[in-house]
Amino acid sequence: xxxxxxxxxxxxxxxxxxxxxxxxxxxxxxxxxxxxxxxxxxxxxxxxxxxxxxxxxxxxxxxxxxxxxxxxxxxxxxxxxxxxxxxxxxxxxxxxxxxxxxxxxxxxxxxxxxxxxxxxxxxxxxxxxxxxxxxxxxxxxxxxxxxxxxxxxxxxxxxxxxxxxxxxxxxxxxxxxxxxxxxxxxxxxxxxxxxxxxxxxxxxxxxxxxxxxxxxxxxxxxxxxxxxxxxxxxxxxxxxxxxxxxxx
Amino acid sequence: xxxxxxxxxxxxxxxxxxxxxxxxxxxxxxxxxxxxxxxxxxxxxxxxxxxxxxxxxxxxxxxxxxxxxxxxxxxxxxxxxxxxxxxxxxxxxxxxxxxxxxxxxxxxxxxxxxxxxxxxxxxxxxxxxxxxxxxxxxxxxxxxxxxxxxxxxxxxxxxxxxxxxxxxxxxxxxxxxxxxxxxxxxxxxxxxxxxxxxxxxxxxxxxxxxxxxxxxxxxxxxxxxxxxxxxxxxxxxxxxxxxxxxxxxxxxxxxxxxxxxxxxxxxxxxxxxxxxxxxxxxxxxxxxxxxxxxxxxxxxxxxxx
Ligand SMILES: Cc1cc2nc3c(=O)[nH]c(=O)nc-3n(C[C@H](O)[C@H](O)[C@H](O)COP(=O)(O)OP(=O)(O)OC[C@H]3O[C@@H](n4cnc5c(N)ncnc54)[C@H](O)[C@@H]3O)c2cc1C
Ligand SMILES: Cc1cc2nc3c(=O)[nH]c(=O)nc-3n(C[C@H](O)[C@H](O)[C@H](O)COP(=O)(O)O)c2cc1C
Ligand code: FES
Numbered sequence: 001x002x003x004x005x006x007x008x009x010x011x012x013x014x015x016x017x018x019x020x021x022x023x024x025x026x027x028x029x030x031x032x033x034x035x036x037x038x039x040x041x042x043x044x045x046x047x048x049x050x051x052x053x054x055x056x057x058x059x060x061x062x063x064x065x066x067x068x069x070x071x072x073x074x075x076x077x078x079x080x081x082x083x084x085x086x087x088x089x090x091x092x093x094x095x096x097x098x099x100x101x102x103x104x105x106x107x108x109x110x111x112x113x114x115x116x117x118x119x120x121x122x123x124x125x126x127x128x129x130x131x132x133x134x135x136x137x138x139x140x141x142x143x144x145x146x147x148x149x150x151x152x153x154x155x156x157x158x159x160x161x162x163x164x165x166x167x168x169x170x171x172x173x174x175x176x177x178x179x180x181x182x183x184x185x186x187x188x189x190x191x192x193x194x195x196x197x198x199x200x201x202x203x204x205x206x207x208x209x210x211x212x213x214x215x216x217x218x219x220x221x222x223x224x225x226x227x228x229x230x231x232x233x234x235x236x237x238x239x240x241x242x243x244x245x246x247x248x
Numbered sequence: 249x250x251x252x253x254x255x256x257x258x259x260x261x262x263x264x265x266x267x268x269x270x271x272x273x274x275x276x277x278x279x280x281x282x283x284x285x286x287x288x289x290x291x292x293x294x295x296x297x298x299x300x301x302x303x304x305x306x307x308x309x310x311x312x313x314x315x316x317x318x319x320x321x322x323x324x325x326x327x328x329x330x331x332x333x334x335x336x337x338x339x340x341x342x343x344x345x346x347x348x349x350x351x352x353x354x355x356x357x358x359x360x361x362x363x364x365x366x367x368x369x370x371x372x373x374x375x376x377x378x379x380x381x382x383x384x385x386x387x388x389x390x391x392x393x394x395x396x397x398x399x400x401x402x403x404x405x406x407x408x409x410x411x412x413x414x415x416x417x418x419x420x421x422x423x424x425x426x427x428x429x430x431x432x433x434x435x436x437x438x439x440x441x442x443x444x445x446x447x448x449x450x451x452x453x454x455x456x457x458x459x460x461x462x463x464x465x466x467x468x469x470x471x472x473x474x475x476x477x478x479x480x481x482x483x484x485x486x487x488x489x490x491x492x493x494x495x496x497x498x499x500x501x502x503x504x505x506x507x508x509x510x511x512x513x514x515x516x517x518x519x520x521x522x523x524x525x526x527x528x529x530x531x532x533x534x535x536x537x538x539x540x541x542x543x544x545x546x547x548x549x550x551x552x553x
Contacts (some may be wrong), residue, residue: 002518005309019365044453048305076534083451087309170289211309213517214319215274215293223272223521 002117004211006042006085011078012060020067021108022076024085028061034093035115036179036202036230039063040210042085043078044057050207050225052179053089064111064136069083082200085176090210091229094200096109100172102126103187104159104179110136112202113179124166124173128159128180167195175200182243199233206247215219216247250535251542252528256486256509257408257433259342259368261288263528264543265499267414268490269294269346269371272521275458276338283341286524287512291371292329293452294346295362297354299325300359302342302379304457310465311444315514318378318461321348326361333365344410350381352400359404368396368406372397375414375439377462383439389414391426396447398430410488412436415475417527421482428483436511437475440464450528464514468492474506480506480548494518496530503543504550 009026017023030039033053038179042048049071055062058238067076078084104126105113114137117125122143129135132152143161146154152174153181155162159180161226167173174194178188179202192199205217206222220239222228236242254264267290274276277540279290302322312528320333324332336343345367349355359370374394376383397413411427413420415438424435440462446455454460469492475490489502492512515523541548 002310003312005311005455006306006448008448013358042306042455044448044451045457046304047457085451087306121527124482126482208305208319212521213271213308213514215278216271218275218278221277223278223281 004087006040006048006087008044008083008085011080011082011084013080014076014078017064017136021062021134021136023062023084023111024078024084025055025060025062026084028057028059030061030087033061033089034095036093036112037089037091037111038229039086039088039090039211040085040207041070041075043074044083044184048085048087050210053204054111055063056115059086064108064114066108068136084164088210091225092227093175094177094230095175095203097177097229098174100124100174102163102173103126104163104176104178104180106159107138107182108136109179109202109240112178115142116177117144125190126159126162147148160184160191163188163191167191167197173197179230186243189237192233200230201236202230203228203236203242219246250532250540252531252535254508254543255367256289257410257490259289259404261342262424262502263288263524263531264508264510265527266344266509266511267291268511269373271513271516273346274323275295275332275510276335279336279343280339280354282516282524283339285521286528287341288524289342289344289368291346291511292333292346293323294321294373295323295326295329295358296321297347297357297452299323306455306457306460309455310517311446313465313467314463315465316446316456316461316463317440317443318443318456319460320458321376321382326358330362330365333362336366344369344371346371346373348373348376350386352397356404357466359401363405367407369410369433370372370401370405371410371412371436373402373436373439374410375412377414377416377443378458378460384414386407389416389417389508391419391422394423395426395430396431398427402431408433409498412490413438415439415441415471415491418547420475421479424479424483425501428485432485433503434486434488434509435479435483436490437472437479437507438491440540441468441471443529464491465518466492466494466498469494469498469501473501476502477505477550480551493527494523496527498536499527499531500534503546504548505550506548508547516535
């Protein structure tokens with residue numbers, strides 16, 4: 001029988017990663033977590049929201065989040081030994097990467113890809129952000145490709161330009177994993193199609209239950225929390241709501 | 249040939265399994281998915297006059313057989329709903345429109361606003377246990393209020409009306425009779441139970457943000473069976489048994505107690521979107537084993553002799 005309630009855990013540490021980006025660490029109690037899956041994070045008496053896992057270690061997990069509104073502000077202000085609840089893991093994650101998988105993250109989307117970036121060839125990770133101060137994991141993945149929209153770090157421009165170059169240059173790319181703004185992901189899908197590479201993307205929609213009951217996270221005919229959040233590109237191509245519409 | 253085809257309020261159903269309101273029923277896309285997974289009919293998430301944000305998360309969780317929720321009737325309101333449900337034909341099975349209100353006039357206003365949507369029936373829940381202003385918390389489940397609201401709704405629509413009751417009612421058979429007398433065409437028995445509460449013992453806080461929530465899932469099946477059994481003897485209009493149905497065995501049992509229709513909500517959580525196909529197949533397997541050819545041979549048999 002299933003048990004899906006938040007398991008309360010003490011915060012081990014909160015670290016600042018970049019401007020408005022923090023990582024909260026708690027004990028790893030997740031059974032068989034696959035990167036790309038997500039958890040529901042509960043702050044008692046505040047709210048409960050979905051997040052990916054950015055550090056997947058034997059004893060602890062890290063959740064990297066961007067401060068946006070009420071929930072993430074509150075989380076950023078919490079201290080070691082404060083209690084949060086974790087429910088999950090939920091959804092379908094990425095397939096197993098091999099070393100010739102390319103992993104591309106834009107903005108906060110990098111966080112749920114980080115455990116995969118640890119597994120692929122170092123130069124096969126592409127990380128982008130608007131600006132240097134918002135760039136994630138500059139030190140964690142020193143040999144990755146970095147892009148910033150304003151050119152303050154790495155290459156000036158978009159992650160998709162590096163992907164084009166890499167796919168045009170070398171043949172040995174098995175597949176592409178991607179997480180970021182939908183406009184970026186739909187561009188990645190186009191590029192992969194042109195180069196005939198398999199592509200998997202991770203989608204975000206407003207979530208409540210996280211386990212396929214409330215219907216809140218629908219994107220066209222897809223139940224994102226349950227049939228995703230990771231989809232192979234062919235399963236979202238032609239979806240009228242992908243890159244067009246999201247319920248709040 | 250064994251058949252589980254069902255004729256319910258003029259709807260020709262491929263099977264008696266009906267998606268319960270509030271589970272996946274928020275869009276045409278989500279209900280089409282449920283229809284494609286074998287439901288005989290679907291019910292939309294309840295719609296109110298104004299938009300409602302509902303309660304904060306956590307709005308639902310489970311402890312084994314116990315499923316708890318306090319969604320708080322979040323819905324986009326009748327104006328948006330009219331757009332969302334404009335092409336319900338696409339769903340491919342009959343669709344029941346669920347309408348809520350804080351007073352009789354509100355139910356009527358929503359029904360009028362949605363009159364061009366091709367619903368096959370209207371369901372009126374008077375029984376939610378965790379939303380202030382609605383259902384049990386607003387006294388809508390008393391015999392008097394049930395009569396008054398049903399009467400008002402009866403005047404507002406020609407569609408079949410289903411009144412959804414709460415197992416909590418101390419005078420359940422009287423409430424069911426009041427609905428029948430006021431013109432209801434069927435009873436849905438019933439909504440979630442409780443409300444209940446669970447507290448996280450490390451933080452000392454109730455888990456649901458609204459603190460209390462309705463209970464559904466396999467844990468409530470015996471209460472639903474008893475309630476269906478009780479009201480079957482006191483009314484003539486058909487009953488949808490809703491509450492805990494998860495397997496073909498539960499479905500057959502509910503029919504033996506007197507249900508003609510079978511509501512399935514939380515069963516999706518326990519067995520997936522295709523719980524409808526699974527239950528239908530389990531019903532047919534059992535009927536085959538017992539030599540039954542149609543559901544008529546099963547409905548209400550627990551009352552015989
Ligand atoms: C599968 C999945 C994985 C995610 N992983 C991460 C992650 O690793 N790091 C991270 O920073 N963020 C992640 N998010 C987004 C994160 O849930 C929101 O940033 C967070 O809920 C914002 O809450 P808030 O109260 O601070 O902001 P608000 O002001 O309430 O909202 C800001 C924006 O966040 C989004 N949002 C708010 N609530 C939800 C919700 N319940 N479900 C989905 N989106 C919501 C909406 O787009 C909203 O416009 C993920 C979302 C999903 C669906
Ligand atoms: C998450 C959730 C949301 C619900 N929302 C509604 C609703 O909007 N309107 C309604 O009449 N019933 C609602 N219900 C009650 C169900 O329709 C059903 O009556 C109840 O859950 C018992 O059946 P089950 O055990 O098959 O789920 C909701 C139940 C759940 C679990
Ligand atoms: S979040 Fe509830 S169905 Fe996906």
